[in-house]
Amino acid sequence: MTTVTDREGSPIAYLYEQDRTPAAPDQISDAMKAAIVAIEDRRFFDHHGVDWAGTMRALATNQMAGEISQGGSTLTQQYVKNYLVHVTSGGDPVKQAQAIEQTHARKLREIRIALQIEKQLAKPEIMARYLNVVPYGNQAYGIAAAARTYFGTTPDQLTIAQSALLAGMVNSPSALDPKENPQEALERRDLVIQAMLDQHRITPEAAEDARNAPLGLAEPLNKIPNGCVGAGPTDGFFCRYVIDYLEAAGFSEEQLKTGGYTIRTTLDPEATQAAKQAAERHVPKKTEGIANVMSVVEPGDEKHRVRALVANRDFGLNPEEGQTAYPLPSGVAKFGAGSIYKVFTAAAALEEGMGIYDTIPSPPSYTSSVYKNGVAPYTVGNAEGVAPGPRTLQQALATSPNTAFVALQEKAGLADTVDMAVRLGMRQTLLGSNASGEALSPGGSNGPSQAQLVKDRNIGAFTLGYAPTSPLELSNVMATLLSGGVWCPPTPIEQITDRNGNPVSITEEPCEQAVDEGLADAMAVGMSQDDDPGGTAHQAASGAGWSRPLAAKTGTTEAHQSAGFLGGTPQFAASVLTFSDGPRPQGICDTTPPSLCGANGGNIYGGKVPARTFFDAMKAIHEGLPVEQLPDVSQRYASGGNEKQVPNVVGMERGEAVERLRQDGYQVEERSVNSQRSQGTVTSQTPRGALPHGGLVTISVSTGYVPNPAPVEPPPPPPGRPPGDGPP
Template sequence: MLGLCLMAGVLLAALLFPVVGGLGLASNRAADTVDQTSGELTKAEPPLVTTVLDKDGAPIAYLYDQYRIPVPSSGISDTMKAAIIAIEDKRFFEHKGVDWQGIARAAAKAGVEGETSQGASTLTQQYVKNYLAFVVGEGSQEAYEKATEATLGRKISEARIATQLEQKLSKDDILTAYLNIVPFGNGTFGIGAAAKAYFDTTPDKLTVPQAAMLAGLVNEPSRLNPGAAVEPAIKRRNTVIDKMRDNGAFGSDAKVAGEKADEYKAADIGVVADLKLLPNGCVGAGDGPVYGFFCRYLVDYLDTAGIPTDKLIRGGYTIHTTMDPVATRAAKEAAEGQVPKNQPGIANAMAVVEPGDDKHRVRALAANRDFGNNADAGQSAYSIPAEVTKFGAGSIYKVFTAAAALEKNITGIDKQIDVPATYTSKVYKDSGKGYTVRNAGKYPEKMTLTDALAQSPNTAFIILEEKAGLNNVVDMAHRLGLRESMQGVNKDGNPLKPDGSNGPSQGDVYKRDNSGSFTLGAGPTSILELSNVAATIMSGGKWCPPTPVEKVTDRNGNPVQLKEAPCDQAVAPEVANALATGMSADVKPSGTAHGAANGWNRPMIGKTGTTEDHWSVAFIGATPQFAGAVMTFTDGVAPQVICNGSPPRLCGTNDSGGVFGGQVAAPTWFNAMRTIHGDAEIKPLPPVDPRYR
């Protein structure tokens, strides 16, 4: 008791005199800090939930650090306010931030069995403590310990801030702020989230038993968890009801108040069977889940666009995304239709981007895998369709060679080019000798560039690569859309470190080593970037970053400006349009995608790809409305050959039955795109300038 009395005296002195030099308890500098903190508390913005919406405005994911639903004073019932005041600070409307009477009472009862120091800390002080722990300290263990440490210095600081706060805010403002800050257990913060989670209601509709139970949780939310500890929770609730009765919440007539209290205490606990907790994060986003890969890409994209993840999960943003749920589900079903999710060691992923002159909107990111942490259940925790895979897209890279050759007027799409069965390059080397390539099948000695893109002879494109220049071809891949794949990763597909210690980039390695094999597409590739290449071609050569964001608003509904890369004219429209028509024959009878097209009747561009070792296959295609890419690759511990079948399977190192891009990747694309296009208008490809014929 002597100690508590001494503390009360020191607290009073500290409140009256900013400098208590002899005791070393405060200083002018500390007082300034207190003034600043109390000012912050008057305009506190607690962590809120960020909501992610699809293109139609439907929620697809929630991202948060603290599940909180802010409510104004008018949205909180008087019953709830009465309950928290009764149990935590019955003289709330009488004191000025520090309850000296409560401190004296705590001193008088100190040491009495069963009594605590209740009354020594007001709701205003508790608000200060919780604000410092969960808003300033972001809920970290260190911040919580610092905000609740049992030291005289902390109590003095807390008391000073509380008294200053009471001069700046009304009692109702403080009470509302407190009820919006404090934790209520099970990951809920604030009365809005607590009312929803435990009773599936709103704070303005809380009954007396409900309000009393929630008020009781503030004391020890873990120990009193009504979902796991029903009896302790009911006991604590009934204690709160008794305090409400004693505090006059049920009227001045003692008999009537007692009867009401008994009635309230007889009620069941009333908590919903399954707590209404908000799903958090990208795992499980979308029923299925379906939207996790898009969500993961969105978070990564925003991190580089000016909203880092730690800010995203606390800021209460509304993210209006470009995600099309119809396209995403179609891509998911098509990917699983070719490779079941439980098929070991084989991933099948698709990205869909909408072409445009001002924006390339990402409409779908999907895979046969679900987004999650359980590999045994066929889940993947990284964004397969968006990140750079460690596998190549095969002959799709011949598109970049064709584009470079067209740009330099080396050939036209109808011009005959050489197609020898075998070709040894004098420009590129292999172990100090000439680089020799062979065609996988029989081809005419000459064919048009259009037919070569459809049938994919290796020798023709090695010759074109020599004429166009390897550096120009590599740069063309970057310009058309493989920006991260060429300059953001090394030759092994690992992201480059800021200091460049694990470099150089993949594109620079090809240039440095003068590797003619670039046009055969063996290096790490991003499926999303491949899709964006097709979008660039169908946008008249206009490259734009593949964006998952339509707009972002903050907690107050104000627009948030993102730092997105501007669009640029990657190639002249005439080159892009010629390339589009040059890629239009892949679905014809002689094309490698003809079997997969199976009656497709829309003008489109397309190109299949198969790596030499059959570890991965791919398809890229687009119409004027939608562009997309699919890659099928071995994603097990050790790469293996993928063999064709229903479903495809891993077949070790025997590539005699290795799968081709026209067999798995292309069917995935066409099956998805039929649904995605639906009954949309059939549009023609752009006209070709005669100079590029």
């Protein structure tokens, strides 16, 4: 069983094929040992693995019947069979069938192995192994899981009545399930008690007390939930991201379910609770057709730890109860983040030489000479309430005029703007998903990627954020900007240890300097007026009593079917995306609570539900933390400059990248990194931005593969066990 925990080590989920925890011989009650011997193998302590009298009796019966209908199996033989069925078969139905096939060959092999085991192991060890391997129904394998599941106790505390019930169940766990068939289970229990009495393993008084005892089952049964649904309504989304992340890092589903790992995640329970409450407070979970999702990432120049992934929906399988198992916060939502994408246009413009205090025009309407709307010119206007007129880039980020940013995207270049979005963090969104937000298939049959499509079709609306978007990647964009331009994968993993407590390595994408540090700092300050008077989030910030320095941007898609908010402090970055998640998407109206209002209606904006959710959650998350200031802005990014920029070679083939850099007068150093990108592809470069001639540029080149995690070593044998004491 693999245990998934939060950052403090408290379990949030379990992953397993079988709920099994081994118990040592001295951890099992004498009553349980007596019960299993009485009903399954009364001569257990007398034979040497095979009860020859019983075997010959079964053989004669089988010959008369013309088939293998009776086994005469000892506990040792049953241990062999159950081990082969439930352990070595690995869940393979063919191997399981072979382990129980009714043939003389199988029976003879079982006898041979049983005889070998009896020469190597003491009787108490064999009995403990048998009790640890057999199934007891309700996904409980082994006596420890059974004791907890049915009685909420440990195997050393099992009473005579409890032991008799469990011993009787191994004959047929389904038919004798005490929860579903209490009368049959009770009769079988009393049969075991009588056998224990007849064999003088208990006194008549003890037998009478046991027969009079009720079944005494735990209510409900103490099952350990399996998988992310078991993580509960709040933590299930985070659990789902953990599994997806580890599978991308080379862990198979079988490894995760049978490796016995302890996966300590980065989940912050307090931040998660605050975000969950805010998401539901502003869009109740059963609100028809509207999802409200939030992700929180902690910035850092060595790691970007994911602290919360929540939605107003609960994680589960019952839509009528406001549940979904779709990874809303970490997956690619079908709707866009709107004007939040203007962040990428601004960053691309800064890299081209602009400063955040440079003035840009903002006419009431703008017709592009570069982009088209089919065969017609591409004309764009501003949203309601956005006044025309020139303003600084910083003011434009706060007031969000569409006309200014479409014109700015023309100057910065669409391809460079898309690449900037990828560099800052929109990697699965733009490189790994198609225009519908679906993950690209290995063969590319459902492609091209969003990034390629935007470039190929010269889509000027990219800066307006019309396309499917990952809320988690949006948060990581802000984390990159607040980490001095260092991009790291948004990781949910703090540490993994195997069943023996040894650390397990995981291949993660290396951090990289995505943009120049000065550019990142300037973007943080450039986005710092959104919550000021005149900014699109001022009303929501004021209503929440927000007073900390903040970098932020709002966004709304054209038909009001989605809206978003991206914001962060030096301590935490977060995004909120509110979107129509029903089968027939509609516009969203800012009512109380929010509601759907037609395919072409709606009045939601990023400064409304998304911003309210953000400030509600982030105020609680920051409670007790010191107030930290945003970084200073260098002269270059304050008022612009013309320093030579290092060419962007990420995505190029290694040879092409080296030649390009050397032609521009730079020295080149290479390093290899494990990555899913094609072998020989440049995955990152350092530095970005300005660098004098002759400077050193380091490029990371993909090996083209992600190594699988090392297999987990089996646990060492307990002290005192004889040499060669392995499973059959």
